[in-house]
Amino acid sequence: QVQLVESGGGLVQAGGSLRLSCAASGGTFNWYYTGWFRQAPGKDRELAAAINWSGRATYYADFVKGRFTISRDNAKNTVHLQMNSLKPEDTAVYYCAAGPDNFGYTTRESDYDYWGQGTQVTVSS
Numbered sequence: 001q002v003q004l005v006e007s008g009g010g011l012v013q014a015g016g017s018l019r020l021s022c023a024a025s026g027g028t029f030n031w032y033y034t035g036w037f038r039q040a041p042g043k044d045r046e047l048a049a050a051i052n053w054s055g056r057a058t059y060y061a062d063f064v065k066g067r068f069t070i071s072r073d074n075a076k077n078t079v080h081l082q083m084n085s086l087k088p089e090d091t092a093v094y095y096c097a098a099g100p101d102n103f104g105y106t107t108r109e110s111d112y113d114y115w116g117q118g119t120q121v122t123v124s125s
Contacts, residue, residue: 002027002114004096009119012086018121020081022096029098030054030074033105035112036081038092038121045095045109049081053101063089086123093118 008020022034035050049070050059058070069082079096097112106112 002029002032002098004098004114004116006094006096006116006119009094009121011122011124014086014088014123014125016086016123017082017084018086020083020094020096020119020121022079022081022116024077024079024098029077031101032098032114033101034070034072034079034096034098035105035107036068036070036079037095037097037109037112038090039095039118040089040092043092047107047109048094050105050107051079052105057104059105059107083121086121088123088125090121091123092121094121 003026005023033052036048037045039045048064051070055072067085072079095118096116098114099112
Protein backbone atom coordinates (compact mmCIF):
# COMPACT_ATOMS: atom_id res chain seq x y z
CA GLN A 1 0.00 0.00 0.00
CA VAL A 2 1.50 3.30 -1.13
CA GLN A 3 0.93 6.42 0.95
CA LEU A 4 1.34 9.82 -0.70
CA VAL A 5 1.81 13.15 1.06
CA GLU A 6 1.83 16.46 -0.80
CA SER A 7 3.56 19.63 0.34
CA GLY A 8 4.54 22.99 -1.05
CA GLY A 9 1.19 24.63 -1.63
CA GLY A 10 0.42 28.16 -0.55
CA LEU A 11 -0.56 31.66 -1.59
CA VAL A 12 1.32 33.35 -4.42
CA GLN A 13 0.76 36.36 -6.64
CA ALA A 14 0.03 35.96 -10.32
CA GLY A 15 3.24 35.42 -12.26
CA GLY A 16 4.91 33.76 -9.29
CA SER A 17 6.14 30.21 -8.77
CA LEU A 18 5.57 27.31 -6.44
CA ARG A 19 7.12 23.86 -6.22
CA LEU A 20 4.90 21.02 -5.07
CA SER A 21 6.36 17.82 -3.71
CA CYS A 22 4.82 14.39 -3.32
CA ALA A 23 6.53 12.03 -0.88
CA ALA A 24 5.73 8.34 -1.18
CA SER A 25 6.07 5.56 1.36
CA GLY A 26 4.94 1.97 1.82
CA GLY A 27 5.78 0.63 -1.61
CA THR A 28 8.34 0.41 -4.39
CA PHE A 29 7.73 3.85 -5.79
CA ASN A 30 9.79 3.38 -8.93
CA TRP A 31 7.21 0.83 -10.12
CA TYR A 32 4.52 3.52 -10.35
CA TYR A 33 3.50 6.25 -12.73
CA THR A 34 2.50 9.44 -10.94
CA GLY A 35 0.22 12.29 -11.78
CA TRP A 36 -0.69 15.70 -10.42
CA PHE A 37 -4.41 16.41 -10.53
CA ARG A 38 -6.17 19.57 -9.48
CA GLN A 39 -9.69 20.51 -8.49
CA ALA A 40 -10.98 24.05 -8.36
CA PRO A 41 -14.15 24.94 -6.42
CA GLY A 42 -17.23 23.85 -8.33
CA LYS A 43 -15.22 22.10 -11.04
CA ASP A 44 -14.29 18.52 -11.84
CA ARG A 45 -10.88 17.18 -10.94
CA GLU A 46 -8.49 17.32 -13.91
CA LEU A 47 -5.06 15.96 -14.70
CA ALA A 48 -2.37 18.62 -14.98
CA ALA A 49 0.74 16.48 -15.53
CA ALA A 50 1.91 12.87 -15.37
CA ILE A 51 5.21 11.02 -15.43
CA ASN A 52 6.14 7.40 -16.00
CA TRP A 53 8.17 5.28 -13.59
CA SER A 54 11.54 6.24 -15.03
CA GLY A 55 10.84 9.91 -15.57
CA ARG A 56 11.59 9.64 -19.27
CA ALA A 57 7.98 10.08 -20.41
CA THR A 58 5.80 12.98 -19.34
CA TYR A 59 2.40 14.40 -20.13
CA TYR A 60 1.12 17.95 -19.71
CA ALA A 61 -2.39 19.25 -20.10
CA ASP A 62 -2.65 22.13 -22.55
CA PHE A 63 -3.48 24.56 -19.77
CA VAL A 64 -0.07 24.02 -18.08
CA LYS A 65 2.24 23.38 -21.03
CA GLY A 66 5.26 25.61 -20.99
CA ARG A 67 4.62 26.68 -17.39
CA PHE A 68 4.69 23.50 -15.26
CA THR A 69 7.37 20.81 -15.09
CA ILE A 70 6.92 17.40 -13.52
CA SER A 71 9.95 15.42 -12.35
CA ARG A 72 10.78 12.55 -10.03
CA ASP A 73 13.62 11.31 -7.85
CA ASN A 74 13.11 7.59 -7.31
CA ALA A 75 16.04 7.40 -4.91
CA LYS A 76 14.13 9.77 -2.62
CA ASN A 77 10.64 8.47 -3.46
CA THR A 78 9.48 11.92 -4.48
CA VAL A 79 7.76 13.59 -7.40
CA HIS A 80 7.79 17.33 -7.92
CA LEU A 81 5.66 19.78 -9.82
CA GLN A 82 7.43 23.04 -10.58
CA MET A 83 4.80 25.67 -11.36
CA ASN A 84 5.90 28.92 -12.97
CA SER A 85 4.00 31.89 -14.38
CA LEU A 86 1.05 31.05 -12.17
CA LYS A 87 -2.36 32.45 -13.03
CA PRO A 88 -5.43 33.01 -10.83
CA GLU A 89 -7.13 30.19 -12.74
CA ASP A 90 -4.48 27.79 -11.40
CA THR A 91 -6.08 28.17 -7.97
CA ALA A 92 -7.13 24.69 -6.85
CA VAL A 93 -6.39 21.83 -4.52
CA TYR A 94 -3.57 19.83 -6.08
CA TYR A 95 -3.46 16.08 -5.59
CA CYS A 96 -0.65 13.61 -6.16
CA ALA A 97 -1.75 10.19 -7.40
CA ALA A 98 0.01 6.99 -8.44
CA GLY A 99 -0.67 3.68 -10.11
CA PRO A 100 1.34 0.61 -11.16
CA ASP A 101 3.35 1.32 -14.31
CA ASN A 102 2.94 -1.70 -16.57
CA PHE A 103 2.66 0.13 -19.89
CA GLY A 104 3.50 3.75 -19.12
CA TYR A 105 1.59 6.62 -17.56
CA THR A 106 -2.11 7.09 -18.10
CA THR A 107 -4.34 10.16 -18.29
CA ARG A 108 -7.36 8.25 -16.94
CA GLU A 109 -8.17 9.24 -13.39
CA SER A 110 -9.70 5.83 -12.70
CA ASP A 111 -6.31 4.16 -13.33
CA TYR A 112 -4.71 5.92 -10.37
CA ASP A 113 -4.95 3.68 -7.32
CA TYR A 114 -3.33 5.82 -4.63
CA TRP A 115 -4.07 9.42 -3.74
CA GLY A 116 -2.70 12.03 -1.40
CA GLN A 117 -4.83 14.37 0.71
CA GLY A 118 -4.12 17.38 -1.47
CA THR A 119 -2.44 20.75 -1.01
CA GLN A 120 -4.09 24.12 -1.62
CA VAL A 121 -2.62 26.47 -4.20
CA THR A 122 -4.06 29.99 -4.31
CA VAL A 123 -2.96 32.51 -6.91
CA SER A 124 -4.00 36.10 -6.31
CA SER A 125 -4.44 38.60 -9.12
